[in-house]
Amino acid sequence: MELFDYSALCLQPFRNTLSFMFFTFTILFFLFSLLIFVLRLKPWCQCDACRSYLTFSWLKDFNNLCDWYTHLLAKSPTGTIHLHVLGNTITSNPGNVEYILKTRFDNYPKGKPFSVILGDLLGRGIFNVDGDSWEFQRKMACFELGSFNIKMYALELVTAEIRSRLIPLLSSAANKDNNILDLQDVFRRFSFDSICKFSFGLDPECLMLNLPVSKFATAFDLASKLSAERALAPSPIVWKIKRLLNIGSEKQLKGAINLVNELAETMIHQRQQMGFSKKNDLLSRFMASIDDDKYLRDIVVSFLLAGRDTVASGLTSFFWLLSQHPEVESAIRNESDKIMKPNQDLVSFEQLRELHYLNAAVYESMRLFPPVQFDSKFAQEDDILPDGTFVRKGTRVTYHPYAMGRMERIWGPDCLEFKPQRWLRNGRFVPENPFKYPVFQAGHRVCLGKDIALVEMKSVALAVVRKFNIRVSDPNQAPRFAPGLTATVRGGLPVMVQERGD
Numbered sequence: 001m002e003l004f005d006y007s008a009l010c011l012q013p014f015r016n017t018l019s020f021m022f023f024t025f026t027i028l029f030f031l032f033s034l035l036i037f038v039l040r041l042k043p044w045c046q047c048d049a050c051r052s053y054l055t056f057s058w059l060k061d062f063n064n065l066c067d068w069y070t071h072l073l074a075k076s077p078t079g080t081i082h083l084h085v086l087g088n089t090i091t092s093n094p095g096n097v098e099y100i101l102k103t104r105f106d107n108y109p110k111g112k113p114f115s116v117i118l119g120d121l122l123g124r125g126i127f128n129v130d131g132d133s134w135e136f137q138r139k140m141a142c143f144e145l146g147s148f149n150i151k152m153y154a155l156e157l158v159t160a161e162i163r164s165r166l167i168p169l170l171s172s173a174a175n176k177d178n179n180i181l182d183l184q185d186v187f188r189r190f191s192f193d194s195i196c197k198f199s200f201g202l203d204p205e206c207l208m209l210n211l212p213v214s215k216f217a218t219a220f221d222l223a224s225k226l227s228a229e230r231a232l233a234p235s236p237i238v239w240k241i242k243r244l245l246n247i248g249s250e251k252q253l254k255g256a257i258n259l260v261n262e263l264a265e266t267m268i269h270q271r272q273q274m275g276f277s278k279k280n281d282l283l284s285r286f287m288a289s290i291d292d293d294k295y296l297r298d299i300v301v302s303f304l305l306a307g308r309d310t311v312a313s314g315l316t317s318f319f320w321l322l323s324q325h326p327e328v329e330s331a332i333r334n335e336s337d338k339i340m341k342p343n344q345d346l347v348s349f350e351q352l353r354e355l356h357y358l359n360a361a362v363y364e365s366m367r368l369f370p371p372v373q374f375d376s377k378f379a380q381e382d383d384i385l386p387d388g389t390f391v392r393k394g395t396r397v398t399y400h401p402y403a404m405g406r407m408e409r410i411w412g413p414d415c416l417e418f419k420p421q422r423w424l425r426n427g428r429f430v431p432e433n434p435f436k437y438p439v440f441q442a443g444h445r446v447c448l449g450k451d452i453a454l455v456e457m458k459s460v461a462l463a464v465v466r467k468f469n470i471r472v473s474d475p476n477q478a479p480r481f482a483p484g485l486t487a488t489v490r491g492g493l494p495v496m497v498q499e500r501g502d
């Protein structure tokens with residue numbers, strides 16, 4: 001069999017010359033960009049950190065890049081480092097964090113490099129824009145999400161989801177022998193359903209679509225994963241060329257985004273037909289003031305991305321920590337026994353507010369394992385951070401919640417221990433300065449879903465802890481994270497489930 005049809009070459013000389021030129025052009029363009037990249041990023045920098053980064057020698061001592069950064073930041077007298085090869089200033093200094101996120105907020109936008117990377121998936125959604133468009137969506141979303149109503153609505157949705165899907169799923173796993181369940185996967189499915197209901201007002205399970213939801217969830221996963229991987233490429237030129245030629249991962253990404261769009265459009269049309277004036281979901285709320293379908297799609301997709309993996313990630317590490325700290329699990333049960341009725345699985349809004357220890361345990365687990373491990377901005381002008389670090393115009397500035405949760409100078413000598421009590425004074429929860437704990441970011445762009453996320457995490461955690469014993473298969477295996485926008489554990493969290501009282 002011939003692998004290549006040579007006759008086609010002769011028959012189409014013109015087309016072929018064109019593609020040859022195109023090919024040559026692409027290669028030249030690629031080499032040129034590589035040169036620019038090499039010149040800009042100083043890969044010749046010979047300082048220890050840069051050498052270690054380039055040769056991957058940090059992998060000898062650390063499981064995860066974030067652990068190595070934590071080590072470097074702890075050693076730095078200012079709590080700030082600069083990785084010359086990346087042109088990236090990374091800080092764990094709360095004074096700097098306040099300065100970047102609040103005092104000089106205007107000088108540290110998300111910036112173009114970030115919005116270009118996520119632009120195909122997120123469009124003009126709140127997560128991906130700066131300036132007027134951000135301000136407009138922020139105002140509207142603040143108004144909608146700030147209301148007591150929407151928190152009640154979120155709790156209702158989550159409660160229904162726990163009762164009808166989560167508990168039955170865990171019970172059936174418990175009744176099989178030797179059945180290992182990936183808890184991370186369970187939480188990802190759970191939070192996907194919840195955020196879809198919350199954002200669109202429609203249950204992805206019972207959508208009247210020809211598109212099975214698993215397909216949508218998969219497309220959404222793939223799209224966010226591939227978008228995040230763009231940021232890992234040595235230079236944006238690489239993925240831009242792939243996108244231009246529609247090959248490899250970029251072709252896959254395009255396909256995934258098309259599926260996401262198809263679903264979002266169906267949701268929007270369905271909502272328009274069903275009427276939206278008396279509905280509680282986000283889409284209906286935004287529909288009342290926006291009638292540009294593409295814009296509505298972008299807004300809602302931002303919420304899906306922001307609200308989905310974060311919650312699943314927070315719950316996964318929470319249960320990993322509980323498995324190593326049975327005393328915390330027992331204290332959560334004891335507290336809830338005082339506030340809830342003996343056979344009550346599902347918690348009410350009023351009860352949630354009284355569960356101070358549970359709240360402390362959730363905050364404490366995200367101190368050690370923040371779902372968003374680091375977050376970057378781009379300096380608009382030359383600047384000097386409060387600790388004296390000089391920041392050059394156009395360079396990337398990163399604050400690092402993961403490292404900050406592990407800094408002795410912020411949390412004291414027991415900073416690496418999982419101790420919910422550190423958040424309690426006389427049994428009551430006392431919040432920390434948000435610039436020391438920027439798990440939800442802080443300042444002008446603080447997470448809009450914080451309260452909703454906490455309601456969701458606490459009600460899931462409580463329902464599971466009260467009804468089941470969860471045993472992590474290998475509790476001593478320290479987590480290894482996969483690259484992505486949100487912390488995800490490689491290989492998931494395999495657990496054994498046992499119903500309590502059995």
Ligand code: HEM
Pocket residue numbers: 126127138302303306307308310311314370371372375376438439440441444445446447448449450452453454
């Ligand atoms: C434990 C769960 C969560 C964590 C740790 C978290 C954390 C964060 C962080 C760090 C940011 C800043 C990202 C950036 O600017 O690059 C953010 C922004 C945001 N979050 Fe969350 N989030 C969580 C859950 C949620 C949920 C459930 C929702 C929606 C209901 C949500 C909606 C948003 C939105 C809309 C923004 C963008 C705000 C803006 O740009 O003005 N988040 N979140």
Ligand SMILES: *[C@@H]1O[C@H](CO)[C@@H](O)[C@H](O)[C@H]1NC(C)=O
Pocket residue numbers: 327328330331334
């Ligand atoms: C919870 O209550 C039980 C029974 O009263 C007690 O034995 C246990 O020590 C308590 N656990 C904690 C962490 O307070």
